[in-house]
Amino acid sequence: MFCYHCQEAKKNKVCDTAGICGKKANVSSLQDMLMFSLKGLSFYTDRAEEFNLVTNKTSRFLAKALFSMVTNVNFSPADFVSMIEEAVTRRNSVRKQFMAAYQLRNGEEFNQPLPEEAEWQYSELSEDELTEKGATVGVERDMERLDEDVLNLQECLLYAVKGLGALAIHNLELNIEDDEQYRFLHQALNFTLNKNNTFDDILPMLDKSGTLGLSAMGQLELANNNKFGDPVPTTVYLDTQDNPGILISGHDLQDIEDLLEQTVGTGVDVYTHGEAISAHAYPALKKYFNLVANYGGAWQSQKTEFPKFNGPILVTTNSIQQPKKTYQEKLFSTGMVGWPDVPHISDRKPGQRKDFSNIIEIAKQSEAPAPLNEGKITTGFGIKALTDLTEGIAAAIKANKIKRIIVMAGTDGRHKERKYYTELAEALPKDALIMTAGDTKYRFYQHDFGLIDNIPRFLDAGQSNDFSAIIKFLKHLQKTLDLETLNILPVSFDIAWYEQKTILMMLALFALDFKNIRIGPTLPPFFTPNILELLANKYGLKGIDTVENDIEALMAGN
Ligand code: SF4
Numbered sequence: 001m002f003c004y005h006c007q008e009a010k011k012n013k014v015c016d017t018a019g020i021c022g023k024k025a026n027v028s029s030l031q032d033m034l035m036f037s038l039k040g041l042s043f044y045t046d047r048a049e050e051f052n053l054v055t056n057k058t059s060r061f062l063a064k065a066l067f068s069m070v071t072n073v074n075f076s077p078a079d080f081v082s083m084i085e086e087a088v089t090r091r092n093s094v095r096k097q098f099m100a101a102y103q104l105r106n107g108e109e110f111n112q113p114l115p116e117e118a119e120w121q122y123s124e125l126s127e128d129e130l131t132e133k134g135a136t137v138g139v140e141r142d143m144e145r146l147d148e149d150v151l152n153l154q155e156c157l158l159y160a161v162k163g164l165g166a167l168a169i170h171n172l173e174l175n176i177e178d179d180e181q182y183r184f185l186h187q188a189l190n191f192t193l194n195k196n197n198t199f200d201d202i203l204p205m206l207d208k209s210g211t212l213g214l215s216a217m218g219q220l221e222l223a224n225n226n227k228f229g230d231p232v233p234t235t236v237y238l239d240t241q242d243n244p245g246i247l248i249s250g251h252d253l254q255d256i257e258d259l260l261e262q263t264v265g266t267g268v269d270v271y272t273h274g275e276a277i278s279a280h281a282y283p284a285l286k287k288y289f290n291l292v293a294n295y296g297g298a299w300q301s302q303k304t305e306f307p308k309f310n311g312p313i314l315v316t317t318n319s320i321q322q323p324k325k326t327y328q329e330k331l332f333s334t335g336m337v338g339w340p341d342v343p344h345i346s347d348r349k350p351g352q353r354k355d356f357s358n359i360i361e362i363a364k365q366s367e368a369p370a371p372l373n374e375g376k377i378t379t380g381f382g383i384k385a386l387t388d389l390t391e392g393i394a395a396a397i398k399a400n401k402i403k404r405i406i407v408m409a410g411t412d413g414r415h416k417e418r419k420y421y422t423e424l425a426e427a428l429p430k431d432a433l434i435m436t437a438g439d440t441k442y443r444f445y446q447h448d449f450g451l452i453d454n455i456p457r458f459l460d461a462g463q464s465n466d467f468s469a470i471i472k473f474l475k476h477l478q479k480t481l482d483l484e485t486l487n488i489l490p491v492s493f494d495i496a497w498y499e500q501k502t503i504l505m506m507l508a509l510f511a512l513d514f515k516n517i518r519i520g521p522t523l524p525p526f527f528t529p530n531i532l533e534l535l536a537n538k539y540g541l542k543g544i545d546t547v548e549n550d551i552e553a554l555m556a557g558n
Helices: 025-051 056-068 077-106 127-134 139-145 148-173 179-191 199-228 253-263 274-281 299-309 357-364 383-398 416-427 439-443 464-480 500-511 529-539 547-555
Strands: 234-237 245-249 269-273 291-294 313-315 331-334 376-379 404-407 432-436 458-460 491-496 518-520
Touching: 025 056, 025 077, 025 127, 025 179, 056 077, 056 148, 056 179, 077 127, 139 148, 148 179, 148 199, 148 500, 148 529, 179 199, 199 253, 199 383, 199 464, 199 500, 234 274, 234 291, 245 253, 245 274, 245 299, 245 357, 253 269, 253 274, 253 357, 269 274, 269 299, 274 291, 274 299, 274 376, 376 458, 383 464, 404 547, 416 439, 416 491, 416 518, 416 547, 464 500, 491 500, 491 547, 500 529
Parallel strands: 245 269, 245 313, 269 291, 313 331, 404 432, 404 491, 432 458, 491 518
Antiparallel strands: 234 376
């Protein structure tokens, strides 16, 4: 096993026997085998594009398979075996069509050398055989044939591509598809099969993934706003009520709406967990009186928080952890999430809602949630609310009442070093405005940050997917302040990373030419010293330092 694609890799190097996340060696090998199979598929789909032979069905499958390998999404060996089979079946079908089209056009057979991924023969291998094969085709194999820096920078590209696949599937749920994004997924996977790539070849691919990632986030934000209304600043309560409840975690607003609609009048309340807290701000969701509160904090607290909830828990989109026995029988997954023996709620049929009747019946028999937190938080500073504040923020900047905007977006995790984000947010000077998107906010969300000229000092845009709202706001602020470029705004980014979508967020900032971005609490293990030097020179990327040093540097724009 060799996995180092999240911030919790063992000793910030690699998980080599079992994942801190709960991923076992067999699942890691099957994921490597799936990536191997997808590269083989993309070898042909990237070439078949010019013959118009790649269907949206194949692109959707590719995006879905990439999403399944994002950290903490799917741990089910059976799901990976099924996706490997589909990848090879699709590869063989596209290969046949491509070979025929190529010969017809060129009058000769396609005779370029084939990588192993493109010609590997598969016929009904067992899960064990696929696991065994997968153990030979991961990063360790590539270490023997690629330059260390090239390999690691390409891995970074693959993580960005997985993040992009996840966003494409979120968008697909809302009937949005983007040919350029799909095209890039095929292109990027095929690109990594070239053993002669250099930094100069990889950097434009990273740049493009950042640009497409931001555009995918923007599409999702818009699609959610069109469907559920523009988020409005909303007070979310953190305490519990007397009815039994269902706890919903993850990002999928459509799942939340389906659940709310089916629980109306049943005596069952709905609580959000993790990034699902953003649901409270959408008019089409907040209208449900039984969407009562947020329960608990970020994803990594589930093992201590879920047992106290008492009712059933539904995990959508990602962030599932190995369930404890104390709540396993009340845990359900849906969408791309999977854990062996955790019941999975099937996808919705066209024009219908997902069927949550089973978990609603279980909820009715459950006790009410045990109290966990008290108080409240305000969320919902989506693009409309931020736009409404732009004139005031611009005036406060001109009057030197706001000296700096500090964006603390990204994903939370378990490391104790993450207390840095709490301490930094709370110690920032009172003329610093704090903006968040993602669950890092749980580190400081209950602190009273006060106001600057009636503008809340703490503005939470919502999910990490809502990062695009912050970027759109900054573009609007740039125009209002009449600044020539975006990157001369008084804004600094202090990003907490955990998994692939945060890497995509970082690449989006690079693509927008923002400088001096901080990534923490540790730098990605796949950034070698040479990669770090490159990113530091080109983008001013840096890790975090002490709270005191970073506040001084952030406020000075360094
Ligand atoms: Fe380790 Fe993270 Fe990979 Fe899990 S996802 S095996 S914690 S590096």
